[in-house]
Amino acid sequence: xLALGVLAAWGIAESVLVAAGTTLxxxxxLVLVVWVCSDSFxxxxxxxxxxxxxxxxxxxxxxxxxxxxxxxxxxxxxxxVNVAEEARNPVRDMPRAILLASAVAxxxxxxxxxxxxxxxxxxxxxxxxAPLAMLYARATGREPTLIALVSIFAVINGALIQMIMAxxxxxxxxxxxxxPAALGTVGRRTRTxxxxxxxxxxxxxxxxxxxxxxxxxxxASFVILVVFTLVNVALLRxxxxxxxxxxxxxxxxxxxxxLGAALSVALLMxxxxxxxxxx
Numbered sequence: 635x636l637a638l639g640v641l642a643a644w645g646i647a648e649s650v651l652v653a654a655g656t657t658l659x660x661x662x663x664l665v666l667v668v669w670v671c672s673d674s675f676x677x678x679x680x681x682x683x684x685x686x687x688x689x690x691x692x693x694x695x696x697x698x699x700x701x702x703x704x705x706x707x708x709x710x711x712x713x714x715v716n717v718a719e720e721a722r723n724p725v726r727d728m729p730r731a732i733l734l735a736s737a738v739a740x741x742x743x744x745x746x747x748x749x750x751x752x753x754x755x756x757x758x759x760x761x762x763x764a765p766l767a768m769l770y771a772r773a774t775g776r777e778p779t780l781i782a783l784v785s786i787f788a789v790i791n792g793a794l795i796q797m798i799m800a801x802x803x804x805x806x807x808x809x810x811x812x813x814p815a816a817l818g819t820v821g822r823r824t825r826t827x828x829x830x831x832x833x834x835x836x837x838x839x840x841x842x843x844x845x846x847x848x849x850x851x852x853x854a855s856f857v858i859l860v861v862f863t864l865v866n867v868a869l870l871r872x873x874x875x876x877x878x879x880x881x882x883x884x885x886x887x888x889x890x891x892x893l894g895a896a897l898s899v900a901l902l903m904x905x906x907x908x909x910x911x912x913x
Contacts, residue, residue: 635793638797656788664742710796714732716803750766753772816829
């Protein structure tokens with residue numbers, strides 16, 4: 635975590651280069667898992683009906699709870715907007731980058747999930763602490779050392795991106811006067827928010843040492859979903875007030891923020907109900 639904090643403070647170009655490299659390693663690892671288990675796809679036509687859950691709260695409530703935790707895997711796409719000032723043509727490139735990254739990640743996640751439930755019974759997947767490593771070992775008969783290394787790169791990449799994003803959020807809020815001015819301090823040589831990066835690095839280090847990983851993922855998902863709900867509601871309110879967008883702004887129909895807010899609230903409610911039921 636300390637090394638990642640130093641990298642984030644060193645410069646955005648260096649940080650993005652490392653993040654891009656680790657992302658390629660992650661993609662290669664997921665593609666490898668799908669490839670070694672690809673024989674399972676042959677059973678898909680006969681087992682397709684198993685993948686369609688029946689209606690009913692008892693079935694869909696745990697699915698939503700699982701989706702709530704899995705939502706952590708999608709945290710990061712919105713982070714691109716926090717470095718828009720450091721992009722050459724953000725108006726053109728940011729929407730393309732967000733949509734392309736989301737599409738690639740979603741496709742990979744669906745393929746991995748599909749091959750996992752086809753290759754191994756769900757009860758065995760649930761009992762495993764490292765299901766992807768188990769899939770690889772079972773399909774190849776080898777030790778899953780390679781998958782373990784890929785998982786390390788995945789953790790590094792996620793932590794680095796979140797550090798960069800959170801530091802930029804603190805920097806932006808400082809510039810707006812919502813946080814102390816010190817958080818807006820930018821290094822002369824690095825051109826990065828040094829104080830904000832140091833604060834975020836310390837917070838991430840303490841949290842990673844003191845809180846279990848699943849708890850951190852649940853907390854992160856909960857906070858991000860709350861933010862997504864508020865952002866969608868704010869956009870819906872602007873559209874209902876018929877506020878004219880600035881020139882060149884991207885516009886969407888009113889049903890887009892309405893659906894986004896509804897889905898975010900549904901996931902939050904499912905997790906809240908599950909949490910209350912376990913107490």
